[in-house]
Amino acid sequence: MYETILVVHSYLAYIVLIVLFLAVANAIMGWVGDKMFTMEKDLRLSLFALIFAHIQLLVGLLIYFISPNGLQAVQALGMGGLNSASRLLAVEHPFINIIAIVLITIGWSRHKKFMEGQKKFKSITIFYGLGLILILSRIPWAQWI
Numbered sequence: 001m002y003e004t005i006l007v008v009h010s011y012l013a014y015i016v017l018i019v020l021f022l023a024v025a026n027a028i029m030g031w032v033g034d035k036m037f038t039m040e041k042d043l044r045l046s047l048f049a050l051i052f053a054h055i056q057l058l059v060g061l062l063i064y065f066i067s068p069n070g071l072q073a074v075q076a077l078g079m080g081g082l083n084s085a086s087r088l089l090a091v092e093h094p095f096i097n098i099i100a101i102v103l104i105t106i107g108w109s110r111h112k113k114f115m116e117g118q119k120k121f122k123s124i125t126i127f128y129g130l131g132l133i134l135i136l137s138r139i140p141w142a143q144w145i
């Protein structure tokens with residue numbers, strides 16, 4: 001069960017990062033180029049990024065409770081007993097990623113309030129962009145397959 005969820009979390013991470021990157025790049029081009037915000041491309045891409053980020057959040061929460069490197073590590077060693085590698089997995093990665101996904105969700109909600117394409121693209125650029133930077137800053141690169 002744990003191994004299966006870890007594999008799902010690992011592979012889903014590729015999809016989340018690719019779709020988020022595409023959504024941010026698309027929003028920057030729309031914002032800078034003062035383009036119209038279309039339902040077919042722009043809305044769909046931003047929505048896909050939101051949905052995949054939320055699925056990853058759920059899988060991440062699940063793995064946090066069943067992994068020996070998640071909550072169990074904190075319970076066994078205590079906050080002070082974690083070294084930098086185990087702190088990354090058990091504390092920094094989950095905490096920062098939850099903040100990142102909250103930012104992405106705020107960006108999505110804000111974009112809906114605006115009528116002008118420029119403001120919609122700006123909201124997606126800033127909030128999804130910040131979310132992506134936070135996620136990238138706390139990926140456990142060394143152990144990722």
Ligand code: HEM
Nearest residue numbers: 010013056057060061064067069070094097098143144145
């Ligand atoms: C977009 C968000 C996220 C991305 C891109 C992401 C990505 C990853 C990656 C690449 C790994 C390494 C997997 C491997 O070793 O093969 C990992 C591990 C882990 N993630 Fe996430 N993650 C995200 C969100 C979360 C969240 C929200 C939580 C918990 C609340 C979480 C909890 C964990 C835990 C506990 C591990 C360590 C699992 C283990 O080694 O046993 N992740 N994550």
